[in-house]
Protein backbone atom coordinates (compact mmCIF):
# COMPACT_ATOMS: atom_id res chain seq x y z
CA UNK A 72 0.00 0.00 0.00
CA UNK A 73 1.27 3.50 -0.90
CA UNK A 74 0.35 6.38 1.38
CA UNK A 75 0.63 10.08 0.57
CA UNK A 76 0.38 12.73 3.31
CA UNK A 77 -0.63 16.19 2.04
CA UNK A 78 0.51 18.96 4.40
CA UNK A 79 3.59 18.41 6.55
CA UNK A 80 2.70 20.71 9.45
CA UNK A 81 2.13 19.73 13.10
CA UNK A 82 -0.26 16.87 12.36
CA UNK A 83 0.85 15.77 8.87
CA UNK A 84 4.47 15.50 9.97
CA UNK A 85 3.40 13.67 13.14
CA UNK A 86 1.45 11.10 11.13
CA UNK A 87 4.17 10.70 8.53
CA UNK A 88 6.80 10.12 11.22
CA UNK A 89 4.61 7.69 13.17
CA UNK A 90 3.73 5.68 10.05
CA UNK A 91 7.36 5.65 8.91
CA UNK A 92 8.56 4.38 12.29
CA UNK A 93 5.85 1.69 12.54
CA UNK A 94 5.67 -1.59 10.62
CA UNK A 95 2.50 -0.48 8.88
CA UNK A 96 4.13 0.12 5.49
CA UNK A 97 7.04 -1.40 3.63
CA UNK A 98 10.01 0.89 3.04
CA UNK A 99 9.57 3.38 0.22
CA UNK A 100 5.74 3.41 0.35
CA UNK A 101 5.32 6.69 2.20
CA UNK A 102 5.23 10.03 0.41
CA UNK A 103 4.61 13.53 1.73
CA UNK A 104 4.02 16.85 0.04
CA UNK A 105 3.96 20.40 1.37
CA UNK A 106 3.60 23.68 -0.49
CA UNK A 107 6.21 25.41 1.66
CA UNK A 108 9.86 24.97 0.61
CA UNK A 109 11.05 25.54 4.16
CA UNK A 110 8.75 22.75 5.35
CA UNK A 111 9.91 20.42 2.57
CA UNK A 112 13.54 20.97 3.57
CA UNK A 113 12.62 20.09 7.17
CA UNK A 114 10.80 16.95 6.00
CA UNK A 115 13.72 15.88 3.77
CA UNK A 116 16.13 16.27 6.70
CA UNK A 117 14.31 13.47 8.56
CA UNK A 118 15.22 11.00 5.79
CA UNK A 119 12.07 9.05 6.62
CA UNK A 120 9.93 9.48 3.50
CA UNK A 121 9.82 10.62 -0.14
CA UNK A 122 9.21 14.36 -0.16
CA UNK A 123 7.38 15.89 -3.15
CA UNK A 124 6.72 19.45 -4.24
CA UNK A 125 4.17 18.72 -7.00
CA UNK A 126 0.97 16.67 -6.75
CA UNK A 127 1.45 15.23 -10.24
CA UNK A 128 4.56 13.30 -9.16
CA UNK A 129 2.88 11.53 -6.23
CA UNK A 130 -0.94 11.74 -6.01
CA UNK A 131 -1.82 9.10 -8.63
CA UNK A 132 0.62 6.61 -7.04
CA UNK A 133 -1.13 6.69 -3.65
CA UNK A 134 -3.70 4.13 -2.49
CA UNK A 135 -4.41 6.18 0.62
CA UNK A 136 -4.18 9.97 0.77
CA UNK A 137 -4.08 11.65 4.19
CA UNK A 138 -5.18 15.28 3.92
CA UNK A 139 -3.61 17.36 6.72
CA UNK A 140 -3.92 20.98 5.59
CA UNK A 141 -5.94 23.63 7.46
CA UNK A 142 -9.67 23.75 6.68
CA UNK A 143 -9.15 27.20 5.14
CA UNK A 144 -6.93 25.59 2.47
CA UNK A 145 -9.24 22.67 1.73
CA UNK A 146 -11.09 24.10 -1.28
CA UNK A 147 -7.96 25.26 -3.12
CA UNK A 148 -6.22 21.95 -2.47
CA UNK A 149 -9.18 19.83 -3.62
CA UNK A 150 -9.45 21.86 -6.83
CA UNK A 151 -5.80 21.07 -7.53
CA UNK A 152 -6.23 17.38 -6.67
CA UNK A 153 -9.48 16.69 -8.53
CA UNK A 154 -8.06 16.13 -12.06
CA UNK A 155 -5.40 13.77 -10.71
CA UNK A 156 -7.39 11.33 -8.56
CA UNK A 157 -9.26 8.06 -9.19
CA UNK A 158 -12.36 6.66 -7.47
CA UNK A 159 -10.33 3.64 -6.26
CA UNK A 160 -8.25 5.86 -3.96
CA UNK A 161 -9.17 6.31 -0.32
CA UNK A 162 -8.99 9.79 1.21
CA UNK A 163 -8.52 10.31 4.93
CA UNK A 164 -9.09 13.88 6.09
CA UNK A 165 -8.09 15.18 9.51
CA UNK A 166 -9.35 18.71 8.77
CA UNK A 167 -11.55 20.03 11.58
CA UNK A 168 -15.16 20.40 10.54
CA UNK A 169 -14.76 19.62 6.83
CA UNK A 170 -17.51 17.11 6.04
CA UNK A 171 -17.32 13.88 4.08
CA UNK A 172 -19.84 15.29 1.56
CA UNK A 173 -17.70 18.39 0.99
CA UNK A 174 -14.67 16.19 0.31
CA UNK A 175 -16.61 13.81 -1.95
CA UNK A 176 -17.93 16.73 -3.96
CA UNK A 177 -14.66 18.68 -3.93
CA UNK A 178 -12.67 15.72 -5.24
CA UNK A 179 -15.30 13.71 -7.09
CA UNK A 180 -14.22 10.87 -4.82
CA UNK A 181 -16.27 8.14 -3.15
CA UNK A 182 -14.10 6.59 -0.46
CA UNK A 183 -13.61 9.15 2.30
CA UNK A 184 -12.72 8.73 5.97
CA UNK A 185 -13.01 11.72 8.27
CA UNK A 186 -10.78 11.57 11.32
CA UNK A 187 -10.12 13.87 14.26
CA UNK A 188 -6.76 13.26 15.95
CA UNK A 189 -5.08 15.29 18.68
CA UNK A 190 -1.63 16.70 19.35
CA UNK A 191 -0.39 14.00 21.80
CA UNK A 192 -0.12 11.89 18.63
CA UNK A 193 3.35 13.47 18.55
CA UNK A 194 4.37 11.24 21.46
CA UNK A 195 2.34 8.17 20.49
CA UNK A 196 -0.45 9.04 22.94
CA UNK A 197 -2.91 10.48 20.44
CA UNK A 198 -6.67 9.97 20.54
CA UNK A 199 -8.29 9.83 17.12
CA UNK A 200 -11.97 9.50 16.31
CA UNK A 201 -12.97 8.50 12.77
CA UNK A 202 -15.88 7.57 10.54
CA UNK A 203 -16.07 6.52 6.90
CA UNK A 204 -18.39 7.07 3.93
CA UNK A 205 -20.64 4.12 2.99
CA UNK A 206 -18.34 3.22 0.11
CA UNK A 207 -15.41 2.45 2.45
CA UNK A 208 -15.39 -1.31 3.08
CA UNK A 209 -14.94 -2.87 6.53
CA UNK A 210 -11.55 -4.15 5.42
CA UNK A 211 -10.47 -0.70 4.30
CA UNK A 212 -11.75 0.83 7.54
CA UNK A 213 -9.74 -1.73 9.51
CA UNK A 214 -6.59 -0.80 7.55
CA UNK A 215 -7.22 2.90 8.23
CA UNK A 216 -7.72 2.13 11.92
CA UNK A 217 -4.28 0.47 11.95
CA UNK A 218 -2.79 3.49 10.21
CA UNK A 219 -4.35 5.89 12.73
CA UNK A 220 -3.26 3.69 15.62
CA UNK A 221 0.39 4.30 14.73
CA UNK A 222 -0.11 7.58 16.67
CA UNK A 223 -1.95 6.19 19.71
CA UNK A 224 -5.54 5.00 20.13
CA UNK A 225 -8.63 5.43 18.00
CA UNK A 226 -12.39 5.11 18.13
CA UNK A 227 -14.65 4.32 15.16
CA UNK A 228 -17.74 6.53 15.42
CA UNK A 229 -20.91 6.18 13.40
CA UNK A 230 -21.79 9.80 12.59
CA UNK A 231 -20.08 13.00 11.60
CA UNK A 232 -21.90 14.84 14.36
CA UNK A 233 -19.98 12.63 16.79
CA UNK A 234 -16.74 13.63 15.04
CA UNK A 235 -17.61 17.31 15.61
CA UNK A 236 -18.44 16.50 19.25
CA UNK A 237 -15.18 14.60 19.75
CA UNK A 238 -13.36 17.62 18.31
CA UNK A 239 -14.68 19.54 21.34
CA UNK A 240 -13.44 16.84 23.74
CA UNK A 241 -10.29 15.11 22.47
CA UNK A 242 -9.32 17.15 19.37
CA UNK A 243 -9.13 20.52 21.09
CA UNK A 244 -8.96 18.99 24.58
CA UNK A 245 -5.17 19.05 25.03
CA UNK A 246 -5.38 22.86 24.90
CA UNK A 247 -7.85 22.87 27.83
CA UNK A 248 -5.39 20.82 29.85
CA UNK A 249 -2.58 23.24 28.94
CA UNK A 250 -4.87 26.12 29.97
CA UNK A 251 -5.35 24.52 33.38
CA UNK A 252 -1.60 23.85 33.64
CA UNK A 253 -0.82 27.47 32.76
CA UNK A 254 -3.20 28.69 35.49
CA UNK A 255 -1.52 26.42 38.03
CA UNK A 256 1.94 27.55 36.91
CA UNK A 257 0.84 31.21 37.20
CA UNK A 258 -0.34 30.51 40.76
CA UNK A 259 2.93 28.72 41.60
CA UNK A 260 4.98 31.64 40.25
CA UNK A 261 2.88 34.10 42.29
CA UNK A 262 3.53 31.97 45.37
CA UNK A 263 7.26 32.52 44.80
CA UNK A 264 8.47 29.37 42.97
CA UNK A 265 10.85 29.88 40.05
CA UNK A 266 9.98 28.68 36.52
CA UNK A 267 11.88 25.40 36.87
CA UNK A 268 10.23 24.41 40.14
CA UNK A 269 6.77 25.61 39.04
CA UNK A 270 7.07 23.48 35.88
CA UNK A 271 8.15 20.43 37.87
CA UNK A 272 5.38 20.81 40.47
CA UNK A 273 2.68 21.21 37.82
CA UNK A 274 3.98 18.70 35.25
CA UNK A 275 4.48 15.87 37.72
CA UNK A 276 1.11 16.55 39.36
CA UNK A 277 -0.67 16.23 36.01
CA UNK A 278 1.31 13.13 35.00
CA UNK A 279 0.58 11.43 38.33
CA UNK A 280 -3.13 12.27 38.33
CA UNK A 281 -3.59 11.08 34.73
CA UNK A 282 -1.74 7.84 35.50
CA UNK A 283 -4.00 7.18 38.51
CA UNK A 284 -7.09 7.84 36.40
CA UNK A 285 -5.99 5.59 33.53
CA UNK A 286 -4.87 2.74 35.78
CA UNK A 287 -8.26 2.41 37.49
CA UNK A 288 -11.97 2.47 36.76
CA UNK A 289 -12.65 5.21 39.32
CA UNK A 290 -14.28 8.42 38.08
CA UNK A 291 -12.55 11.79 38.43
CA UNK A 292 -15.11 12.59 41.15
CA UNK A 293 -14.07 9.45 43.08
CA UNK A 294 -10.45 10.52 42.81
CA UNK A 295 -11.29 14.04 44.01
CA UNK A 296 -12.84 12.52 47.13
CA UNK A 297 -9.66 10.53 47.75
CA UNK A 298 -7.52 13.67 47.65
CA UNK A 299 -9.86 15.84 49.72
CA UNK A 300 -9.94 15.48 53.50
CA UNK A 301 -12.93 16.86 55.37
CA UNK A 302 -12.21 20.47 56.27
CA UNK A 303 -8.84 20.25 54.51
CA UNK A 304 -6.95 22.17 51.82
CA UNK A 305 -8.31 20.35 48.76
CA UNK A 306 -11.91 20.85 49.89
CA UNK A 307 -11.18 24.59 50.13
CA UNK A 308 -9.94 24.56 46.52
CA UNK A 309 -12.80 22.40 45.18
CA UNK A 310 -15.40 24.54 46.96
CA UNK A 311 -13.83 27.65 45.43
CA UNK A 312 -14.06 26.07 41.94
CA UNK A 313 -17.70 25.05 42.51
CA UNK A 314 -18.61 28.55 43.75
CA UNK A 315 -17.07 29.96 40.56
CA UNK A 316 -18.88 27.46 38.28
CA UNK A 317 -15.61 26.17 36.82
CA UNK A 318 -17.18 22.85 35.76
CA UNK A 319 -19.95 24.61 33.81
CA UNK A 320 -17.41 26.98 32.22
CA UNK A 321 -15.22 24.10 31.02
CA UNK A 322 -18.27 22.37 29.56
CA UNK A 323 -19.22 25.62 27.82
CA UNK A 324 -15.71 25.81 26.33
CA UNK A 325 -15.97 22.25 25.00
CA UNK A 326 -19.33 23.12 23.43
CA UNK A 327 -17.80 26.24 21.85
CA UNK A 328 -15.26 23.99 20.07
CA UNK A 329 -18.04 21.56 19.04
CA UNK A 330 -20.10 24.43 17.58
CA UNK A 331 -17.03 25.84 15.80
CA UNK A 332 -16.41 22.43 14.18
CA UNK A 333 -20.00 22.49 12.91
CA UNK A 334 -19.57 26.06 11.63
CA UNK A 335 -16.34 25.15 9.81
CA UNK A 336 -18.27 22.34 8.13
CA UNK A 337 -20.90 24.78 6.85
CA UNK A 338 -18.31 27.34 5.73
CA UNK A 339 -16.20 24.87 3.76
CA UNK A 340 -19.21 23.34 1.97
CA UNK A 341 -18.34 23.81 -1.70
CA UNK A 342 -16.58 27.15 -1.14
CA UNK A 343 -13.42 28.54 0.42
CA UNK A 344 -13.49 28.51 4.24
CA UNK A 345 -13.57 31.99 5.77
CA UNK A 346 -11.35 31.13 8.71
CA UNK A 347 -9.65 28.13 10.20
Ligand SMILES: NC(=O)C1=CN([C@@H]2O[C@H](COP(=O)(O)OP(=O)(O)OC[C@H]3O[C@@H](n4cnc5c(N)ncnc54)[C@H](O)[C@@H]3O)[C@@H](O)[C@H]2O)C=CC1
Pocket residue numbers: 077078079080081082083104105106107110139140141142144147148165166167187188189190242
Ligand atom coordinates in the same frame (compact mmCIF):
# COMPACT_ATOMS: atom_id res chain seq x y z
N1 LIG B 1 -2.95 20.92 15.56
C1 LIG B 1 -3.81 20.13 16.16
O1 LIG B 1 -3.79 19.90 17.40
C2 LIG B 1 -4.86 19.42 15.35
C3 LIG B 1 -5.10 19.75 14.03
N2 LIG B 1 -6.07 19.11 13.32
C4 LIG B 1 -6.30 19.43 11.92
O2 LIG B 1 -5.13 19.11 11.21
C5 LIG B 1 -4.99 19.97 10.10
C6 LIG B 1 -3.58 20.50 10.04
O3 LIG B 1 -3.33 21.24 11.23
P1 LIG B 1 -1.83 21.60 11.63
O4 LIG B 1 -0.94 20.45 11.28
O5 LIG B 1 -1.88 22.11 13.01
O6 LIG B 1 -1.55 22.81 10.58
P2 LIG B 1 -0.16 23.35 10.05
O7 LIG B 1 -0.41 24.74 9.59
O8 LIG B 1 0.92 23.08 11.04
O9 LIG B 1 0.14 22.43 8.76
C7 LIG B 1 -0.53 22.53 7.55
C8 LIG B 1 0.50 22.35 6.44
O10 LIG B 1 -0.20 22.24 5.20
C9 LIG B 1 0.58 22.86 4.21
N3 LIG B 1 -0.30 23.15 3.06
C10 LIG B 1 -1.32 24.04 2.98
N4 LIG B 1 -1.89 23.98 1.76
C11 LIG B 1 -1.23 23.03 1.06
C12 LIG B 1 -1.36 22.51 -0.26
N5 LIG B 1 -2.28 22.98 -1.12
N6 LIG B 1 -0.51 21.52 -0.65
C13 LIG B 1 0.44 21.05 0.19
N7 LIG B 1 0.61 21.52 1.46
C14 LIG B 1 -0.22 22.49 1.88
C15 LIG B 1 1.16 24.09 4.89
O11 LIG B 1 2.32 24.57 4.22
C16 LIG B 1 1.46 23.52 6.29
O12 LIG B 1 2.80 23.05 6.40
C17 LIG B 1 -6.05 21.06 10.24
O13 LIG B 1 -7.06 20.85 9.29
C18 LIG B 1 -6.59 20.89 11.65
O14 LIG B 1 -7.97 21.15 11.68
C19 LIG B 1 -6.79 18.10 13.87
C20 LIG B 1 -6.60 17.73 15.17
C21 LIG B 1 -5.63 18.36 16.02
Ligand SMILES: O=C(O)[C@@H]1CCC=N1
Pocket residue numbers: 167238242243347
Ligand atom coordinates in the same frame (compact mmCIF):
# COMPACT_ATOMS: atom_id res chain seq x y z
O1 LIG C 1 -8.10 24.16 16.60
C1 LIG C 1 -8.34 23.47 15.61
O2 LIG C 1 -9.14 23.89 14.74
C2 LIG C 1 -7.73 22.11 15.46
C3 LIG C 1 -8.75 21.03 15.48
C4 LIG C 1 -8.64 20.36 16.81
C5 LIG C 1 -7.39 20.89 17.35
N1 LIG C 1 -6.89 21.82 16.59
